[in-house]
Amino acid sequence: MSEKHLSSQFDSELNAISSRVMEMGGIVEAQIDHAIDALADLDTQIADQVMETELRVNAMEVEIDRELLSIIARRQPAARDLRLLMAISKATANLERAGDEAHKMARMVKSIVNGGMARTLPGNELRVAADLASALLRKALHALARLDTNAALSILKEDDLIDSEFDGFVRKLVTYMMEDPRTISASLDLVFLAKAIERIGDHAKNIAELIIYIVKGADVRHTSMQDIEFTLQRDESVS
Amino acid sequence: MGAWMMAAMSFRIVTFLMACAASAGIAWGLWGLQGLGPGAWLGALLWFALDARGAHRLLAALRGGNAAALPTRESGGLWGELAQRVRKLLRERDKQVHQAEDRLQEFLTAIQNSPNGVVLIDEQSRIEWCNQTAAQHLGIDVHRDLLVHLSNLVRHPDFVTYLASWNYSRDVVIDAPTPPNRSPGGLRAHPLRLSMQVHAYAGNRRMLLTRDVTAREQAEAMRRDFVANVSHEIRTPLTVLVGFVETLQNLPLGEPERARYLQLMSQQAQRMEMLVNDLLMLSRLEGGAPPPVNQWTPVRALLTPMEDEARALSERLVPGQGHHLTVTMEDDAEIAGAVDELQSAMSNLLSNAIRYTPGGGKITVCWRVLPDGQGEFSVRDSGPGIAAEHIPRLTERFYRVDRSRSRESGGTGLGLAIVKHVAQRHGAQLHIHSTVGQGSCFSLLLPAARVQSAAVFSKL
Numbered sequence: 235m236s237e238k239h240l241s242s243q244f245d246s247e248l249n250a251i252s253s254r255v256m257e258m259g260g261i262v263e264a265q266i267d268h269a270i271d272a273l274a275d276l277d278t279q280i281a282d283q284v285m286e287t288e289l290r291v292n293a294m295e296v297e298i299d300r301e302l303l304s305i306i307a308r309r310q311p312a313a314r315d316l317r318l319l320m321a322i323s324k325a326t327a328n329l330e331r332a333g334d335e336a337h338k339m340a341r342m343v344k345s346i347v348n349g350g351m352a353r354t355l356p357g358n359e360l361r362v363a364a365d366l367a368s369a370l371l372r373k374a375l376h377a378l379a380r381l382d383t384n385a386a387l388s389i390l391k392e393d394d395l396i397d398s399e400f401d402g403f404v405r406k407l408v409t410y411m412m413e414d415p416r417t418i419s420a421s422l423d424l425v426f427l428a429k430a431i432e433r434i435g436d437h438a439k440n441i442a443e444l445i446i447y448i449v450k451g452a453d454v455r456h457t458s459m460q461d462i463e464f465t466l467q468r469d470e471s472v473s
Numbered sequence: 474m475g476a477w478m479m480a481a482m483s484f485r486i487v488t489f490l491m492a493c494a495a496s497a498g499i500a501w502g503l504w505g506l507q508g509l510g511p512g513a514w515l516g517a518l519l520w521f522a523l524d525a526r527g528a529h530r531l532l533a534a535l536r537g538g539n540a541a542a543l544p545t546r547e548s549g550g551l552w553g554e555l556a557q558r559v560r561k562l563l564r565e566r567d568k569q570v571h572q573a574e575d576r577l578q579e580f581l582t583a584i585q586n587s588p589n590g591v592v593l594i595d596e597q598s599r600i601e602w603c604n605q606t607a608a609q610h611l612g613i614d615v616h617r618d619l620l621v622h623l624s625n626l627v628r629h630p631d632f633v634t635y636l637a638s639w640n641y642s643r644d645v646v647i648d649a650p651t652p653p654n655r656s657p658g659g660l661r662a663h664p665l666r667l668s669m670q671v672h673a674y675a676g677n678r679r680m681l682l683t684r685d686v687t688a689r690e691q692a693e694a695m696r697r698d699f700v701a702n703v704s705h706e707i708r709t710p711l712t713v714l715v716g717f718v719e720t721l722q723n724l725p726l727g728e729p730e731r732a733r734y735l736q737l738m739s740q741q742a743q744r745m746e747m748l749v750n751d752l753l754m755l756s757r758l759e760g761g762a763p764p765p766v767n768q769w770t771p772v773r774a775l776l777t778p779m780e781d782e783a784r785a786l787s788e789r790l791v792p793g794q795g796h797h798l799t800v801t802m803e804d805d806a807e808i809a810g811a812v813d814e815l816q817s818a819m820s821n822l823l824s825n826a827i828r829y830t831p832g833g834g835k836i837t838v839c840w841r842v843l844p845d846g847q848g849e850f851s852v853r854d855s856g857p858g859i860a861a862e863h864i865p866r867l868t869e870r871f872y873r874v875d876r877s878r879s880r881e882s883g884g885t886g887l888g889l890a891i892v893k894h895v896a897q898r899h900g901a902q903l904h905i906h907s908t909v910g911q912g913s914c915f916s917l918l919l920p921a922a923r924v925q926s927a928a929v930f931s932k933l
Contacts (some may be wrong), residue, residue: 249597253622260628265649372650379625380617 244309248318251301255322256293259375261287262333266371266434269339270364270395271365273427276347284340291333298326317451321444328444332371332437349420354401356406360428363399363468367431370438378441383449383466389442390462392445396435403428485551492520527552535559556734558784590683594671598623598679610667610683612650616830626650632669641679644670646686658920666690695869702871706886707833710741744885751887754817755870758894764811769925770839771807772848776800779820780838786824791832800828803841808848809900818895822852822915826885830856830912846921851914858909867905868893892917899923 265287272280302323305311311319346355370392377385407421446454446466454462493516500512531552534542543556549791581602584591590607592600599620600613608615611627618626624633651666668684718739721731742743780800787795808815825921826836842848859867863874871886892915896903900920907913 249622253624256622256625256628257630257633260624260633261630263628264630362541376612376626379621380614382617 244311244315245308251298251305251319251322254265254294254298254301255325256375256379258291258329259295259371259378260299261291262317262329262336263368263372263375265291265333265336266339266364266368268337269343270361270368272285272343273364274339274358274361276343278344281340285337286470287296288333288337291330295326295330310463312369312453314448317448321448325441325444328437328440331428332434335433335437336370339427342430345413346420346423346427348425355410355417355420355424356403359403359406360424360431363396363403363428364431366392366396366399367434367438370435371441374438374441375447377445381445383446386442387462387466390439390459391437393435393439396432400428477738479929487516488550489520492516524550524552531556547794567924590667590681592623592681592683594623594679594681596677600626607672607681607683610649610665610685635669636671639673641647641671641673644668644684646690647655647729699870702886706871707745710745713741714738741813745867748885748887751885751891754891755887755894758814758891759807761898762899764814766923769807769814770812771805771811773802773805775808775812775816775819776802776838776840779816783823783827783836784822787827790827796827796830796832797835798838799836800838801840803839804926806840806842806848807925808919809925810919813894814898818892818917819850821892822850825884825888825915826852826854826856827911828856834912842924842926846924846926848919848921848924850919851916853912853914855912858911858913859905859907860909864905864907 250262265284267285268280268287271277272284306316306319309315313455326473370389373385373392374389376382377389404425407424440455443454446452446462450465452465454465457465491512496516496519497509497512500508500515504512527550531543534556585604586605587604590610592603592605592607592611592613595601600623601620602619603611603615604611605615607613613626618690624636627633627647627650629650631645632647635641635645646666646668649667664687665685666687670682670684672680672682674680717734720726720796721734726734780798783798784795787798821837823836830836837851837853839851839853840848859874863872866872867874868889870890873886893903895901896917900923902918904916904918905913906916
């Protein structure tokens with residue numbers, strides 16, 4: 235994830251912290267996959283497992299932040315290294331939030347199951363969106379490991395798919411709620427669940443933006459797609 | 474070599490002496506006797522200068538690292554010979570290197586073609602080399618991902634812990650990381666299950682073997698399901714039987730009631746018998762000898778009893794109404810194979826159609842020989858049809874589209890599994906077409922080698 239430095243110690247520190255982030259990413263990925271399984275099978279046991287993992291993710295976030303501070307204080311990095319470390323800090327935060335969303339999904343699944351209205355609602359239709367979000371995060375972490383800006387760009391484009399799935403799902407739920415007011419509380423849980431999935435997609439998108447930041451040094455947050463593409467192309471033609 | 478060295482050394486001494494003598498001779502001719510000494514000295518100096526030039530040329534060529542620029546033997550003397558020796562040595566070394574490279578390439582090709590994924594990892598767990606299979610399994614790019622940390626790409630927590638533990642006595646089974654460039658919306662219906670086993674070698678280098686165990690895990694799951702299903706299917710009629718037996722034992726019942734209960738008990742017992750018969754049939758099909766290829770039976774002989782049986786079943790299921798059953802035989806033919814198996818397969822298809830088509834529905838059975846010589850046995854019904862997602866799973870044992878409906882119509886859940894096995898054993902194909910609301914068509918396509926049309930065998 236980083237290039238050679240005069241100080242091989244610094245190199246190995248950067249590598250170690252990158253690996254820690256990827257490890258944390260792996261845990262969050264598994265957490266999200268489990269949350270999706272819990273949703274598909276309406277299984278409270280898996281949901282409990284997801285909620286337990288959350289503690290581990292939180293601990294890792296704190297630990298990575300501490301290591302980051304220590305590296306920045308001792309090495310006083312500049313340019314690309316500084317960007318890498320900043321991005322790692324933000325990626326960690328995003329991953330932790332994604333983990334939180336998985337935790338939220340698990341909690342909602344439990345609440346839906348305990349409410350007893352589970353089978354009558356179209357919970358399974360969330361599957362497409364959930365798989366999309368999980369695949370997007372996986373792709374974002376792959377791109378981060380390879381520092382692949384092209385993959386990052388395609389992630390930014392794909393996030394819209396999840397958003398439109400979310401809108402469609404909410405519209406469908408509204409019809410269910412109008413038909414039978416008893417389903418309202420479970421439907422609300424499902425809306426939160428869908429929102430959590432949509433947020434996971436957003437976090438994947440943030441990580442993709444960080445990749446462009448590390449490699450190109452351009453901050454592409456809150457930037458239109460044309461401008462991002464322009465930035466990437468311009469840098470390519472220069473370099 | 475020694476002799477040559479001696480020769481070369483003596484050649485050197487001779488040329489040196491000759492140079493001295495020649496130069497001394499010339500000096501003697503020019504200046505007389507007193508020129509002899511300095512002339513010899515001059516000759517010696519000249520000789521040394523030439524010699525140094527040869528040595529310098531050789532050194533320059535060696536410094537340049539260019540074997541082609543080495544002076545040839547013809548340039549003469551010790552240095553030419555030396556250059557020649559160096560060149561020969563280099564050439565041999567080159568050949569060895571080439572051979573070693575070829576061998577390495579062969580090894581890599583062998584590993585490349587291994588059905589297992591192989592990833593070589595260095596001591597910092599970076600990817601050094603991986604074969605195509607591993608790249609597919611793990612979503613690695615063979616060229617771009619070299620020297621990327623393996624655990625950055627394969628991030629499953631179980632695997633990361635395993636890789637870091639340095640204890641590789643067992644393998645770890647994980648879901649394959651989905652290749653990131655897969656089409657969006659691709660569902661993870663059957664995630665690839667991978668068994669990952671690391672072997673340490675040469676100090677702290679490691680080799681990761683990945684094996685696709687999806688099929689094995691599926692087979693295990695199927696076996697578990699099968700046992701659970703069999704026990705369930707057998708227990709259901711048994712529970713009913715036990716219930717009636719207890720009633721008969723404990724309650725004083727009138728004669729008509731007794732008769733009715735006994736009637737129900739016998740139905741359940743028949744169901745169990747049917748199930749056990751089907752199971753036995755399946756196990757016979759799985760383990761039995763291959764069906765004979767030269768035992769010919771007229772199709773007519775198979776169709777007639779089947780038709781009678783079907784009409785009886787139809788009458789029993791929907792008394793008074795029945796189904797519109799038509800059996801047509803377009804071509805008279807003979808087919809080769811195990812008679813009882815073929816009969817069982819055909820009557821299973823027909824009885825399915827009768828069971829699942831409501832009373833008054835139309836069922837058409839047709840036998841014909843296709844232009845390419847294949848024989849087609851088809852059963853078309855006007856039943857409720859089967860949704861597309863169920864069709865690939867229909868031949869699984871105990872697979873039911875609709876649990877409640879299937880059981881009341883009295884099937885065992887093994888019929889189509891038997892048909893599939895019979896078809897496989899005879900090299901035939903089972904085709905299922907169905908439209909929900911319009912009906913289904915099951916057809917059995919027998920290979921041409923097992924079909925003999927009437928026209929052919931009447932000539933013989």
